[in-house]
Amino acid sequence: MQTHILSWLIWLPVAGIVAMMFVPRERKDIIKVIAAVATGLQTWVAVILLLNYDSSLGTFQFLEKMDWIPAFHIHYSLGVDGLSLPMVLLTPLLSFLAVFVSWNIDRATKGYFALFLLLDTGMIGVFLALDFFLFYVFWEVMLLPMYFLIGMWGGPQREYAAIKFFLYTLVGSVLMLVAMLALYFTCGQTFDFITLSQTAPEQLQGVTWWGLSAIRVIWVLLFIGFAIKVPIFPLHTWLPLAHVEAPTAISVILAGILLKMGLYGMLRINYGFLPEAVWWFAGTLAVLGLINVIWGALCALAQKDLKKLVAYSSINHMGYALLGMAAVVAAGAMQGENVQAAQAGLAGAVFQMFNHGTISAMLFILVGVVYDRAHHREIEGFGGLAKPMPIYAGVTMVAFFAGLGLPGMSGFVSEFLSFVGAFPVFKVIVILSTLGILLNAAYFLRAYLKIFFGPLNEKYATIPEINGRELFTVVPLAVITIGLGVFPHLFLNLVKNTIDVVITQVVQLGNLF
């Protein structure tokens, strides 16, 4: 049965943009309401999707396929499986919340929300596309609104940050374009994800270009493209800058969704089409994960700007996911076919993607709350805020402890699974990365101490408490974080069968040498 629920998800924000066009730009209230309604409806559709999703299957569901450009075998092809479902749920939710986070945007409101909705479409499209070309188009579509959103509504260095973001990601995506075309022509002229995952591993077998394995060349091209988005050291320097300069809502989206696209792309495309190279690259991936963990944590520890701290914590958190992803090789014969570990690692990575989405979103929203009031983010510039803002302090504590991986919160489960999965294969690397557990706690607690504890900074004696709108944007995320921390199976049941599909792909097709 052909349903168009996925198309609804993609095009609802566009409908919002169209509706906005008929509103004069002075009517900011109406524009905001339209944005809220569009993303709200989208969230609602996503929930319907969740309710109808059959988690006992690991394959794509709700498939939609239409010819787009038949001559080039390009299709408008959508589908959702366990890898994308979490992000498909998270994207509308965060977008919806971000609308409220940006409720106070006064400058060129119409443009802001129109671009925001366009961004929304691009993001969800990336997760739903089952056609490489479509995927690429959505991938790029996000860049433009992101550029404007950072560049026009950002902080003092916004132009620099915006262009840096744009250039960085464009470098990655054009490499991806080349890889995509190379795949297309070497693997039976198709962009279809499902077909490619079958043909690519066979057709590329043994092909060499300039003495290099074609699989590895394509892998590296794609990997760079995705690594920039994740971001993986040493391609990460756009991130702190973009985060610091972007308006709060955009930081939320950036950290919550955009970073996940890199990992999603790797799992979907690198792992799906080039399983053989997974074996070759897993070690590097784990090392990069380790570097991300330690480097991100150390940088976060050194920050004086709270938002930058949170930004670096993103780098740190992505490292855990990379470790988990690398763990998939545990399922190989050389590691004693430790499917357990592969499942744990991959589940950890996917879960971490989702969790970082909720947790970092929370963190950024909270940073925004205090920034709106104090107009600065210097960690040293506060002190004793727990007194005037007890609720804010409490919520922030939840977010910080979620960030440092406290058990009972979802972040712990995903980090734990990643470690458990990666440990049998990468013992030393994992042992070194456990240092991250300590450093995580160190930078979060240190920041918390300086901001909320100690004698009250008299400047902020009358700082207003977090208001209802702001609470509304954080509480759902906190509930999800704690809920999934206690009942992670709610999440993992959705993805586990797809994880098995990925593992099967990697093991059966990849371990040929």
Next chain:
Amino acid sequence: MTHSLSIYLLVAAILFGLGVYAIMTRRNAIAILMGVELVLNAANLNFVAFARFGGMNSSGHVFALFVIVLAAAEAAVALAIIINLYHNLHTINVEEASTLKQ
């Protein structure tokens, strides 16, 4: 026969070289135009020589005729532009016409 052809070709090549040299070195716009004429006529010489010695049909001659006509037209247009330049700049030194750059 080939021997005499190569003489023509050599002369043409020399003409061509002289023409290019003139275009590159003369400051006077008119002189540059003359350089262009040299280049064109070098080609003409080639055409005619090939047609004559190559035992080919008359298309070489025809080509040369057309080139002569076009060269005249080109000269007319170029002169018009140079006159115009003179009106504006009171010089026909091409060195002076270098405000559009970089």
Next chain:
Amino acid sequence: MDNLQSLTYFAPEWGLIATVVVVLLVDLIRNRRDDRQVGTWFVAGLIVTALLLLGNTPDHTLSLFRDAVAWDPFSHFFKEIVLLSSLFVAVVVLNSRELDGYPLGEFYMLLGIMILGMFWMVTSIDLLMAYLAIEIVSLTSFVLAGYLKRSRRSNESALKYVIYGAFSSGLMLFGFSYLFGLTGTTKFHAVAAALRNLDPSAYGAVVVASILILAGFGYKISAVPFHFWTPDVYEGAPTAVTAYLSVAPKAAGFALIIRFFHDVLAVPTGEGLAWSSIGNLPWPQLLAILSVVTMTLGNLVALRQTSVKRMLAYSSIAHAGYMLMALPVLSQDGVFAILLYLVMYLLMNLGAFFVVIVVENRIASEQFEDYRGLGWKMPYLGVLMTLFMFSLTGLPPTAGFIGKFYLFAAVIKAGSAYYWLALVGVINSVISLYYYLRVVKMMYLKGDPQETLEGAGRFYRSVLTLLALPTLLLGLYWAPVAEWVRQSLLLFKP
């Protein structure tokens, strides 16, 4: 086919000639105060020509005038491109203030003759015909570039154009003469046949000849190192003319270059449309390198421009470089990609130049600095300019991306030997982002959103919309254009 018979296939050309004559007559007898009258006649004539052209759509290939001119879908496509861009430019000139105070009658007449020249350029399959056509186009464009007689800049640009043009065509002609000498004929196919049987010892002369010829062609499409005239002429010429020069003659040049390199310097191999170079001469590699140099230079120098118009001039060099990428692969896909790119390029490049015209009309400047806050002052224009800029960069979902996509696809399809070319190409697109984005940055990120300025006016709004809509829509659905291009891939073969 003999000359008399051939004339029946010449309907569009007749239409053009009639248009020119009508314009001439109207210009003589019209009311001196009303320049627009001529323009209206001219546009009407172009429309008639277009109808004639559409009525004359070839479904097979023929050669006319004793193998001097081809009548094939390939040339038909280019005629359509030329005519389309001419229509846009003619209409815009009608409403531009740039040419205020100059007689429009002659302008349109010259334009008409230039179109005729381009028609012949894209159809010629004879060295002589090609030379004549190129010269016709050149001579008229010299005059058009210098049309602002009282403007020193326009003057200077015309002078440079004429000297550079004459020089290049001289080189080309000299190359032609060698080619003629080597083969004893001027017909493309006869030349090709003769070259195929040529003694390899004469390949050296072939190389010299083809490089000299390349200089002439390269000048037309402004490929490095024959591009030097481009920025200066583009800057000095009236913007409408610049816009036109950046599209129509370039397209015609590509038509000629494609035809020449595929018909003369390459032989078809296997089934379908694929070629290999004659005697395995390494000119495809040479073209690949020229393409890389062209796009890189165009992009890098464009980075440093302070004038939007001049930036667009360099960008047009870069785009020529992108298109050249698809030549060395010598495949049908390559030709297809170039043709498709030309369509997209026409839309976005004309659009960008027209925005420059509007801005020039409004604030009398084409400097980056003066674009500050323009997106707020003229919202509609800003959005369209942004679209054109992103399209020129090649970001989806715009026409520019589709064009680039096919180019890269053609290159990559040719196998791993040209992957490096594709890589250089994509990296160049990243570089180009920087300067295109500078326009956007100036328009939106700088300046005060509160300011307003009088809008572009209904006329320009509609013209720009006509260009912008397809620029966006073709990025989403380009199958019809692709089909159109696919049907135009048929080149005349004897």
Next chain:
Amino acid sequence: MNIFIQYGLAIYLLPLAAFLIQIFWGRRLPRKGDWVSIGAVLLTLVLSTAMLASLLLDLNPDFHQEASFTWLDLGRFQIRVGFLMDTVTVIMLFVVALISSASHIFSIKYMEGDPAYSRYYAYLSLFTFSMNGIVLSNNLLLLYVSWELVGLSSYLLIGFWYEKPSAALAGMKAFLTNRVGDIGFFIGILLMFTATGSFLYRDMFAGVAAGTIAGTTLTLAGIGLFMGAVGKSSQVPLHIWLPDAMEGPTPVSALMHAATMVAAGVFMMVRFFPILTPDALLVVAYIGGITALFASLIAITQTDIKKVLAYSTVSQLGYMILAVGTGAYVAAFFHLVTHAVFKSNLFYGSGSVIHAMHHGLERTHRHDLDPQDMRNMGGLKAKLPLTYWSMVASTLAIAGIPFFSGFLSKDQILAGTLAFAEHHPVHFLLPVFGFGAALITAFYMTRLIFLTFHQEPRHPEVFAQIQRAPFEMALPLTILGTGSLYVFYTLPSVNPFGGEGWFQRLVEARDSLAGGPAADWMAEQMHHAHLPTMILSIAVALAGLVLGWLMYGSRRISAEALARRFPRLHDLSYHKFYVDELYAKLLYDPLLKLADFVGWLDWDWYDKKIIDGFGRWTTRIARWVGTADYDGLDQGLVDGVGRTLRAVGGGMQRLQTGRIQNYILLATAGVIIILLSQVF
């Protein structure tokens, strides 16, 4: 579901419910909701008492109930979690419930009027919940989770008075120090899981028994797990957080930092004893022994009453760990129980003293004086008689005087070390640590009692204002003070020296699965060592008492003179052997410096110099070539690659001179270059 498991579930969830109610609605409830938490904890006390009673009825040491469910199921990867109910669990649950109840009740008065009263009770409930998790867990995962949650509640409660920078800092220090240990713990878990494929203790033990994990790996896993205990039970070298943790409210110190939370490490080691290899045990023993002696040495010179008790706790925990290491792990658990009672009582006593002092100081407006400093006290016996007698009982217990509970358990531990040393003479230091610590413990506790309660009050005006402890404080003091008597641990036996009784019958030593000592053999050895140990330990304890009396009671020996005589030693002890300072120098500062450096490296160097400055270098080269335009560098362009490209573009742009003949020259040059390239 078994009734015990149901009880366990109730005990587990009741405090959680109380926590949730308190944190969200506490402030709006009557009495700020303290009754919710107190009610919950009293219920757990009732339930655990019932369980203990039922165990006492049939005295079956093999009592064992387990229930688990699948928490996560990814196909082949599964995590099962659940509860384990055996005699150890039940006893521990009872101890936790008892001390926790006492703490809840004590706090009613102690925390009266605090603006965050309900938050305080919420945290207490959270702690009880987490602690019960540790006790009930039958698997490493729930253990680790609860372990961390205990850390969280400790963080929250230590930093409860967050306006005080030292308190906030102490909370963070506690959490981070614990995390250091947790890294080892975590690695231990990873090693265990990787080898046995399960988190359940059952499977772990089976794996060790079957040899799935053995040798160095097992030793490492054991040491890893032990590192968790080192952190939580504040062993050297991670002992630094516990004394600072005294910044928290005193009932919290009594509950967590004396009796339960810090005992969690010992509890874990007791649980895991069978899988610890002899090598791992040796590490455990030495760490414990060193801690016992080391901390007691520091306690001698401390003047803050709570600090003395804190170091005493560290020392006693060292005892327990030492016992585990020497194989006498039942003795360790026994000491854990007795210590929980008397040490928490000592804390409540000190709390009572501090409370009284605090109010006294308030009334006399002597804000310059520290209510916790023993040098400001003296003679309090007269004002706080109940507190005094209760504390004396507990002091005698901790000193190891017969007829008090501490004697029984300490005696067993010392017997264990002696027995161990008999068989491994190389490790003769272990009993030395033990007996040495016993001597010093007796000494500094005597010192504490004398300084606080005897002699003349140092500040009579404050003294005059001191009031006796209110009922809510007196109740716990009475109960727990009584609990320091030996007889509660030996029933139905009343032999004050034998140690056998319900406890010994309920908790039986199990054989090591990893090559450690067998239970029977160990029991026999300890039996042999019993008599000499008893004599020696009584002697040592008495010596300590007498010495303390001499120095602080009768003042025959002047403490000040001694301190002057051995200034180095005094300073070392007074400054806690400078461990904090050492760590600051060797660890924190370098780490922060490293972080700053990496941060700089990342932001100012890598990004600005390499990514951005990629351009600067190429520009320089380009300028050297003489074509590039240097001005371009500083203008606007910020991105480095961009800067490079712009510079290169500038070089190329230079070609565009505006002179037509240059163009032609260049074009010709181009043609020639192309020609040449084709020729060659």
